[in-house]
Amino acid sequence: MKDVKVLGTGCSKCRSTIQLIEEVARERGAEIRLEKVQEIQEIARHGVMSTPGVVIDGQVVHSGGVPSRAKVEGWF
Amino acid sequence: MRARQRAGPLGPYAGLLCALLLWLAAYRNLASLSEALLGLLPVTRGTHFASALQFFFYDTPKVLLLLTGVVFVMGMVNSYFTPERTRSLLAGRREGLANVAAASLGIVTPFCSCSAVPLFIGFVQAGVPLGVTFSFLIAAPMVNEVALALLLGLFGWRIALLYLALGLTVAIAAGWIIGRLRMERYLEDWVRDMPRSAAAADESAVPLPERIHAGVAAVRDIVGRVWPYVVAGIAIGAGIHGYVPEEFMAGLMGRDAWWSVPLAVLIGVPMYTNAAGIIPIVEALLAKGAALGTALAFMMSVIALSLPEVVILRKVLKPRLIATFITVVASGILLVGYVFNAVL
Numbered sequence: 001m002k003d004v005k006v007l008g009t010g011c012s013k014c015r016s017t018i019q020l021i022e023e024v025a026r027e028r029g030a031e032i033r034l035e036k037v038q039e040i041q042e043i044a045r046h047g048v049m050s051t052p053g054v055v056i057d058g059q060v061v062h063s064g065g066v067p068s069r070a071k072v073e074g075w076f
Numbered sequence: 077m078r079a080r081q082r083a084g085p086l087g088p089y090a091g092l093l094c095a096l097l098l099w100l101a102a103y104r105n106l107a108s109l110s111e112a113l114l115g116l117l118p119v120t121r122g123t124h125f126a127s128a129l130q131f132f133f134y135d136t137p138k139v140l141l142l143l144t145g146v147v148f149v150m151g152m153v154n155s156y157f158t159p160e161r162t163r164s165l166l167a168g169r170r171e172g173l174a175n176v177a178a179a180s181l182g183i184v185t186p187f188c189s190c191s192a193v194p195l196f197i198g199f200v201q202a203g204v205p206l207g208v209t210f211s212f213l214i215a216a217p218m219v220n221e222v223a224l225a226l227l228l229g230l231f232g233w234r235i236a237l238l239y240l241a242l243g244l245t246v247a248i249a250a251g252w253i254i255g256r257l258r259m260e261r262y263l264e265d266w267v268r269d270m271p272r273s274a275a276a277a278d279e280s281a282v283p284l285p286e287r288i289h290a291g292v293a294a295v296r297d298i299v300g301r302v303w304p305y306v307v308a309g310i311a312i313g314a315g316i317h318g319y320v321p322e323e324f325m326a327g328l329m330g331r332d333a334w335w336s337v338p339l340a341v342l343i344g345v346p347m348y349t350n351a352a353g354i355i356p357i358v359e360a361l362l363a364k365g366a367a368l369g370t371a372l373a374f375m376m377s378v379i380a381l382s383l384p385e386v387v388i389l390r391k392v393l394k395p396r397l398i399a400t401f402i403t404v405v406a407s408g409i410l411l412v413g414y415v416f417n418a419v420l
Binding site: 010043044051064065 | 188191195
């Protein structure tokens with residue numbers, strides 16, 4: 001079970017990121033717990049400066065835009 | 077303009093060359109293209125309707141081509157300036173020259189207004205002075221590639237350059253003043269109390285094909301998003317060209333009406349729209365006799381300041397600092413408007 005957080009203040013890019021992660025995880029049969037983090041303080045705590053950012057098991061793996069599909073596939 | 081996106085199988089360089097040649101060929105034949113399109117339609121030349129149509133057929137492909145070109149180049153340039161790298165360039169610098177650097181970096185660093193607050197925190201946390209951070213935050217949305225491409229397409233390079241210079245000046249001066257006012261204590265407490273972090277930047281080199289890919293991605297994203305605004309805006313502009321009498325706006329927004337600049341800024345500040353939506357309207361205003369300074373002040377205040385932005389910034393700034401920020405930036409824009417009307 002992977003703990004995935006998507007950091008972002010709710011813009012359209014954040015929604016596309018969440019969709020993409022759900023889609024890829026389903027295709028690959030990876031078990032994930034997806035969480036949307038919109039609280040600014042929480043985002044700042046992860047040190048992410050440009051949203052959307054993605055955190056997996058406490059590690060920032062991506063920031064600054066919708067990740068490419070290939071990149072997301074690499075995570076699961 | 078879709079050529080760039082199909083360039084994949086040819087390899088990045090051959091694809092780029094093909095796209096460039098296609099772009100040049102299209103750009104050089106805009107006039108004959110619009111003539112040919114008009115000829116296909118059953119309209120009588122010389123009527124209001126025909127002149128509006130011709131304006132539309134000429135301006136739309138021209139602006140879209142310029143937008144695609146500029147966004148592609150900026151997409152590549154952006155890949156050299158990540159927010160992290162910009163932050164490490166600015167961290168710990170003294171105010172003054174750093175304001176100039178921050179405003180200039182605001183143009184080339186990729187920036188999305190929804191990231192403004194995390195970016196603000198990241199800068200302050202890494203020791204970028206408050207006034208320098210503001211110079212960046214003012215320049216980044218105001219002087220952007222969409223605004224510049226549209227100004228270039230509709231008004232020519234002189235006005236585009238002028239807008240660039242004035243936008244930078246407002247950002248540099250406003251940030252410098254906010255820095256002088258020593259307003260660090262008007263940051264929200266939790267922001268001030270956050271632990272300092274080092275400004276580390278990932279310095280790994282990005283290969284050129286990947287940068288070309290970044291340019292293509294920017295075109296797909298930005299042009300794909302703003303083209304309906306551009307087309308709608310030019311259509312409105314074309315209608316006004318054809319029908320509204322000349323000098324209609326001269327009384328309201330002309331050079332002789334001293335109150336027109338503050339009024340334009342007052343109306344523009346709470347408004348929120350992107351550059352693509354506002355510039356065609358500005359063009360129409362200008363064509364009908366509005367003064368250039370007034371129109372530019374209106375445009376700057378719409379793009380640089382907005383109600384939603386203030387609501388977001390309120391999460392990290394206390395009301396007094398927000399009020400100072402708005403006052404300083406709006407005054408700068410006001411000054412730009414007056415100077416322009418007086419000089420030109």
